[in-house]
Structure formats: structure tokens, C-alpha cells
Amino acid sequence: MHLPLAFNAELFIQLLVNGITLGSLYALIALGYSMVYGILKLLNFAHGDVYMIGAFTGYGVLTLLGGPLSPSIAIAPLIVLMFLAAMVAAGLLGVVIERFAYRPLRESPRIAPLISALGVSFFLQNSALLLFGAQFRSYDSFVLGSKNPEFFEPGPLTDALFVVKNVNVQLIQVIVLSTTVALMVALTALIAKTAIGKAMRATSYDREAAAMMGIDTDRVIATTFFIGSVLAGAAGVMFGLLFSQVFHFMGFLAGLKGFTAAVVGGIGSIPGAMLGGLLVGLAESMAGGYLGGRWSDLTVFGILILVLLVRPSGLLGTRAIHKV
Amino acid sequence: MTLLRLRDVDTYYGEIHILQKISLEVGEGELVCLLGGNASGKSTTLKTILGLVTPRAGAVEIDGEDVSRRKTSYRIAKGLAIVPENRRLFAPMTVHENLEMGAYLRKGASSEALERVFDLFPVLKDRRRQLAGTLSGGEQQMVAMGRALMSEPKLLLMDEPSMGLAPILVERNFEIIQQVHQSGVAVLVVEQNANVSLSIADRGYVLQTGRIVLADSAKALLANEDLRKAYLGR
Numbered sequence: 001m002h003l004p005l006a007f008n009a010e011l012f013i014q015l016l017v018n019g020i021t022l023g024s025l026y027a028l029i030a031l032g033y034s035m036v037y038g039i040l041k042l043l044n045f046a047h048g049d050v051y052m053i054g055a056f057t058g059y060g061v062l063t064l065l066g067g068p069l070s071p072s073i074a075i076a077p078l079i080v081l082m083f084l085a086a087m088v089a090a091g092l093l094g095v096v097i098e099r100f101a102y103r104p105l106r107e108s109p110r111i112a113p114l115i116s117a118l119g120v121s122f123f124l125q126n127s128a129l130l131l132f133g134a135q136f137r138s139y140d141s142f143v144l145g146s147k148n149p150e151f152f153e154p155g156p157l158t159d160a161l162f163v164v165k166n167v168n169v170q171l172i173q174v175i176v177l178s179t180t181v182a183l184m185v186a187l188t189a190l191i192a193k194t195a196i197g198k199a200m201r202a203t204s205y206d207r208e209a210a211a212m213m214g215i216d217t218d219r220v221i222a223t224t225f226f227i228g229s230v231l232a233g234a235a236g237v238m239f240g241l242l243f244s245q246v247f248h249f250m251g252f253l254a255g256l257k258g259f260t261a262a263v264v265g266g267i268g269s270i271p272g273a274m275l276g277g278l279l280v281g282l283a284e285s286m287a288g289g290y291l292g293g294r295w296s297d298l299t300v301f302g303i304l305i306l307v308l309l310v311r312p313s314g315l316l317g318t319r320a321i322h323k324v
Numbered sequence: 325m326t327l328l329r330l331r332d333v334d335t336y337y338g339e340i341h342i343l344q345k346i347s348l349e350v351g352e353g354e355l356v357c358l359l360g361g362n363a364s365g366k367s368t369t370l371k372t373i374l375g376l377v378t379p380r381a382g383a384v385e386i387d388g389e390d391v392s393r394r395k396t397s398y399r400i401a402k403g404l405a406i407v408p409e410n411r412r413l414f415a416p417m418t419v420h421e422n423l424e425m426g427a428y429l430r431k432g433a434s435s436e437a438l439e440r441v442f443d444l445f446p447v448l449k450d451r452r453r454q455l456a457g458t459l460s461g462g463e464q465q466m467v468a469m470g471r472a473l474m475s476e477p478k479l480l481l482m483d484e485p486s487m488g489l490a491p492i493l494v495e496r497n498f499e500i501i502q503q504v505h506q507s508g509v510a511v512l513v514v515e516q517n518a519n520v521s522l523s524i525a526d527r528g529y530v531l532q533t534g535r536i537v538l539a540d541s542a543k544a545l546l547a548n549e550d551l552r553k554a555y556l557g558r
Contacts, residue, residue: 205417209412
């Protein structure tokens with residue numbers, strides 16, 4: 001443990017930038033946890049593994065299109081394709097999981113779907129292990145679009161888009177943050193304004209009453225899984241682009257942190273998931289920077305325990321209006 | 325033409341036999357009431373009609389079609405609407421959004437349907453941006469009623485419309501039920517309050533511990549000695 005002697009603005013800003021980037025990733029994962037919890041009161045512990053499958057799907061598209069060293073198309077459409085493929089694959093996976101692992105247990109005691117969720121989590125992790133092997137796969141995103149990738153010359157993704165107090169804010173960080181903001185704005189608008197969004201709110205408030213209105217609540221629940229999983233798929237590609245390495249077990253810790261973010265913000269609450277994600281990302285980054293890397297997970301889960309003790313409903317979780 | 329028909333319906337909750345060979349029907353434009361005390365099976369009958377529980381035997385027919393194995397949304401689409409017991413409004417949503425949910429299968433609330441509801445309940449027009457959970461009990465009852473009418477149903481199901489309301493509001497509520505009925509909508513009122521519902525109904529059924537024990541015209545039921553003793557307390 002090394003405490004800095006004086007306040008170092010550069011370090012602080014660097015940790016802030018990293019924390020916000022990481023936080024947007026956790027927020028995207030947390031949203032899926034929160035939406036599913038809001039509508040089914042189910043903790044979908046397979047959610048982190050859906051994120052992992054998203055990361056692998058992005059990796060698959062990258063590899064199919066020539067790999068990071070010699071991509072066959074320009075990198076802007078390549079990255080867009082990676083995102084889209086991962087989001088669609090993760091979304092469909094979420095729907096399949098709901099259909100076969102949770103729906104048959106809808107009327108069972110709450111412990112049954114929870115155990116089923118853990119089973120799906122193991123199933124996905126081990127399927128990935130069988131399909132992709134145990135080794136780390138790398139996006140090698142830092143050479144993407146580089147002129148001399150064979151000499152490991154960095155590509156445009158790591159370019160400093162702007163500099164704050166000597167701290168580089170990289171293009172990839174800006175891409176991650178702006179994609180996250182765009183997805184959150186889209187989600188918020190969907191829930192507030194569209195028919196399916198209103199049906200989601202009605203179903204999460206009172207499923208039977210929603211059914212009485214003629215809302216096909218099975219379809220609404222499937223849609224909720226789809227949307228939540230789409231966001232996790234996007235987060236998976238973001239992780240690959242930011243930190244390069246993807247592997248079959250990556251969803252475990254990320255899932256737990258997304259879950260922590262959802263609980264800290266107030267599970268069931270959409271703005272809560274966003275806020276919780278940001279807080280968890282910042283806590284992890286700050287603890288890692290100021291206290292040392294081994295403290296980052298400890299701090300995150302320490303916050304989880306603290307919130308559960310002091311304010312179990314979470315920061316924004318007092319039966320918030322935007323509960324889904 | 326029969327809008328709704330239950331044929332020898334047996335419904336269970338687990339191993340408990342709730343509805344025993346229930347048969348009833350509601351014709352087009354009729355106002356029928358289903359009377360019964362606590363735990364007589366009134367709510368279960370409605371849930372069976374809507375498909376929220378599945379009967380073990382017998383059939384539910386809407387418009388002559390057997391819908392016993394169909395989802396609730398399919399049955400609602402065939403022209404059913406319900407004002408549930410205790411209203412069951414979506415409290416964190418606005419009045420307008422609640423009304424929209426009533427018209428969910430119509431792909432959004434048409435302005436004519438909204439206008440008709442606001443004509444019936446003018447106060448809701450001023451309240452439409454307000455959250456349903458913040459309204460008074462009487463206003464919430466109006467939203468529940470309006471929400472059901474948004475789909476322009478052929479058959480309106482009313483679950484205990486007198487429950488938890490002040491006598492003056494009960495009266496007002498039944499006036500509105502009558503008004504809706506006069507506009508050509510069939511109504512099935514499920515009630516404990518036999519007096520007020522029989523006074524506006526064409527026909528009635530009496531449910532006791534899961535069995536239909538009486539079925540007659542409203543006039544005959546009002547004059548029935550046994551029913552008087554059991555329900556009307558005179």
C-alpha cells in the first residue's frame with residue numbers, strides 16, 4: 001500500500017477517466033440485471049456470461065474479417081459490425097435462456113430459477129471453454145488500423161483525442177463512453193415513450209394486471225431479456241476493445257460487479273443502474289490507483305456490503321418511478 | 325348470440341377444488357351479475373374466464389370459440405375488458421399511460437376513445453399527467469373504469485365494483501355501469517352486494533362454495549326468499 005504524499009492532479013484525472021470508462025461498462029451490465037430483476041424479481045446470475053459471449057462474438061467477427069493485424073475492411077465499419085453482431089447474439093441468447101431456463105420455472109418458488117440461473121452460468125462458461133479453449137484471446141485492439149501492425153505500432157484507437165492536464169483521453173475511451181451514453185438515452189426513451197416500454201413498466205409493477213389489459217406478458221418478459229442482454233453484449237465488445245483479453249471465465253467477475261452496481265444504485269431502477277455502474281467503476285479505479293491493484297475488488301465488494309447494511313434499497317431504489 | 329359461455333368448468337388451486345361444474349353465460353348486450361360471499365369462487369371464476377388460471381375440465385367459450393387453452397391476451401383481443409378488484413392501477417404511471425394500457429391491443433389510444441372516457445369522467449382530463457397512485461380512491465375507480473373502456477369491449481367484467489368505496493361512490497359507479505350497458509356493452513358484474521347489483525341486472529347467478537346454486541332473472545332473484553335471507557339480510 002503506497003499513499004501519495006501530495007495530491008497529484010494528473011493521477012487523479014487519469015483515474016477519473018479510467019473509472020468513468022470502466023463505469024460505463026458496469027452500468028451497461030447492471031441495466032440488464034436491474035431490468036430483469038424489476039420484471040421477474042429474479043437475479044439472473046447468467047447475465048455475466050451473456051456478456052462473455054458478447055465479447056467472444058466481437059472477437060469472432062474481428063477474426064473472420066482478417067484479424068487485428070490485417071483487417072479486410074476499414075476499422076470504423078469493422079467496430080460497428082463487431083458491436084452489432086455481439087449485441088444481436090447476446091440478445092438472442094438472453095431470449096433463449098429465458099425461454100428454456102426460467103419460463104418453465106415461473107410459478108415455482110423463487111429459489112428454483114435462481115439455481116437454474118447458476119446452472120446456465122456454468123453451462124455457458126463451460127461451453128465457451130469447450131468451443132474456444134482455456135487460453136486468453138486477444139482483440140489486440142491497440143494495433144487495429146495501425147500502419148505497421150507487425151512492429152506493434154499503435155493504431156488510431158489509442159490516439160489521444162484530447163489532453164486534460166497531461167492526461168491522454170484515448171479515442172477508444174471516447175467511443176466507449178459515447179456508445180454507452182447513446183444506448184442509455186435510447187433505453188430511457190424506449191421505456192418512457194414507446195408502447196413496449198410502457199408495457200414493460202406496467203408488467204414490472206403488476207404482471208397480472210398487465211395481462212388483464214391484454215399485454216402479452218411472456219413477450220414483454222422476453223423483450224426485457226433481449227434488451228438487457230443486448231446491452232451486456234455491447235459491454236463485452238467494449239471490454240475487448242479496452243483491455244484486449246477475453247476468456248471463458250471473464251463474465252464471472254464482471255457479472256458480480258454489474259450486480260453490485262445494480263444493488264448500489266437500487267435494483268429495479270434504471271437511473272440507479274447507471275449511477276451504480278459509474279460509482280463502482282470509479283471506486284475500482286480510485287482504489288486501484290491510490291491503494292494498489294489488490295484493493296480494487298475489495299473496495300467494490302466492501303461498498304456492496306456497506307450499501308446492503310446501511311441502505312438495502314440502494315441509492316435510488318425507494319420504489320422509483322422508473323422502476324422496470 | 326352468446327358472448328361468453330362457461331361449460332361445466334372445474335378449476336383447482338393445487339389439489340383444492342375451487343370451482344365445481346360451473347356453467348354460465350352472458351349474451352350480447354346483457355347485464356348479468358354473479359353473486360357470492362367471501363371465498364365462494366367469484367374471483368376464481370373471473371380468473372378462469374380471463375385465462376389467469378386454467379380449468380382442469382370444462383370449457384370457456386368467447387363468441388362461440390373455445391378459448392380454454394388460449395392466453396389472456398388472446399381472450400382480451402376477442403373483446404373482453406376488466407375492471408379488477410381493488411382497481412389494480414399502474415400506480416407509478418400517469419393517468420394517460422394507464423388509459424393507454426387499456427388500449428394496448430388497439431396499438432395505442434385513439435383520440436376518440438380518450439375523448440369518450442374524458443366525457444364520462446371529465447375530472448380525468450385535468451388529471452391525465454398525474455401519477456395514478458396519487459389520485460383519490462374515487463378518481464382511481466374512474467381510471468380503472470376508463471382504462472377498461474379504452475379497448476371498446478363487447479363484454480365488460482366488473483370485479484367487486486362496490487368494494488372499498490363510500491356508498492355515494494358505489495351508487496355513482498353503478499350508474500356508470502348502467503350507462504355503459506345502455507350503450508350496448510354486455511356487462512358481467514361480480515359482487516357481494518346483491519341488492520345494488522340485482523337492481524340494475526337482467527339476470528343473476530348465485531355462487532356458493534364453488535357451485536352455482538341459483539340462476540334466474542334479476543327480478544325473481546330479488547324476490548327469492550332464500551337469497552333474501554342469505555344475502556340481503558332482510
